[in-house]
Structure formats: structure tokens, C-alpha cells
Amino acid sequence: MKGDRVEIVVDTNDGSRAYEIVAxxxxxxxEVTIGRGVVEVAEVTRNGTPxxxxxxxxxxxxALVEHPVDRPPEPGEEA
Numbered sequence: 642m643k644g645d646r647v648e649i650v651v652d653t654n655d656g657s658r659a660y661e662i663v664a665x666x667x668x669x670x671x672e673v674t675i676g677r678g679v680v681e682v683a684e685v686t687r688n689g690t691p692x693x694x695x696x697x698x699x700x701x702x703x704a705l706v707e708h709p710v711d712r713p714p715e716p717g718e719e720a
Contacts, residue, residue, distance in 0.1 A: 649702070657703055682695045
């Protein structure tokens, strides 16, 4: 959903570096995939087409924080 974001902090030899991937338009979302020593964070459209992708070595990852946007309660759902 628009506004969803993921913060990634990666270890570099001389310190750390932070990255941020954000769902920039309505209908897009941010997906995180972890496998075979690689972490992939992608902004994808409704039908799953990747718009923006970032890949990091899992051994260098210090932090990965997902920040979902606050969504209003659906009709019939408790607040």
C-alpha cells in the first residue's frame, strides 16, 4: 500500500549505510524475500511486476525494519 516502507542497514567495512525502499504510488507494495544468503527488497505493482529492487548480502545485514502505513479499519471491523 502507498506509504509502506522498509529500512535496511548494511555493514560496510568503514561503518554502516542505511537504505529505504518506499511504496510510492497507490496499489504498490513492498515485498521482502530472503534466500540463499541474499535479502531482496522490491517495490511491486498490484500484479506483481517489480518496479524497484534492492539486493543485499544477508551476512552484511545489520537491521531490516518494515514500517506499514496506518490503515483505517474496514467496515465491520473493530477499531
